[in-house]
């Protein structure tokens with residue numbers, strides 16, 4: 388059993404539904420989950436490191452991309468604080484669900500940038516980034532839940 392911090396970037400609310408579907412699936416798989424719809428870097432760090440536990444600590448980032456490849460407003464401060472963080476984050480594992488629209492040149496750019504940033508901070512990527520294309524007729528909540536189930540051994 389791992390402890391997950393689900394960190395959400397969303398402008399219009401669609402990605403929040405995906406994050407809530409992930410929370411539901413992870414609970415079914417018997418993981419502990421904290422959902423951050425307004426991610427605050429300091430409290431996420433506190434949740435990650437304050438626990439006196441040997442459980443694996445995982446950050447699941449669920450973010451859309453807006454503007455011309457920009458981060459949603461609600462996750463911008465988290466990204467800035469992460470970039471400025473000098474603490475050792477090498478014990479943090481992460482995985483990313485990036486939501487976007489492939490008609491944009493900047494398809495899923497926010498998720499891709501966070502992937503790079505987390506790697507430069509020494510965090511360990513558990514599963515390769517999952518990019519969901521909303522220009523296709525998809526059910527992103529179901530796809531996200533199936534992705535978690537398919538990778539159950541890595542969580």
Ligand SMILES: Cc1cc2nc3c(=O)[nH]c(=O)nc-3n(C[C@H](O)[C@H](O)[C@H](O)COP(=O)(O)O)c2cc1C
Pocket residue numbers: 396397398399400401402403451452453454455456457459486487488489491493494495496521
């Ligand atoms: C104004 C606007 C700009 C967007 N820019 C991008 C973009 O640069 N890259 C991309 O992949 N998707 C882009 N999208 C698509 C959104 O990421 C997609 O609609 C997503 O489902 C929105 O998620 P949210 O409801 O959580 O904000 C844009 C959508 C809008 C409305």
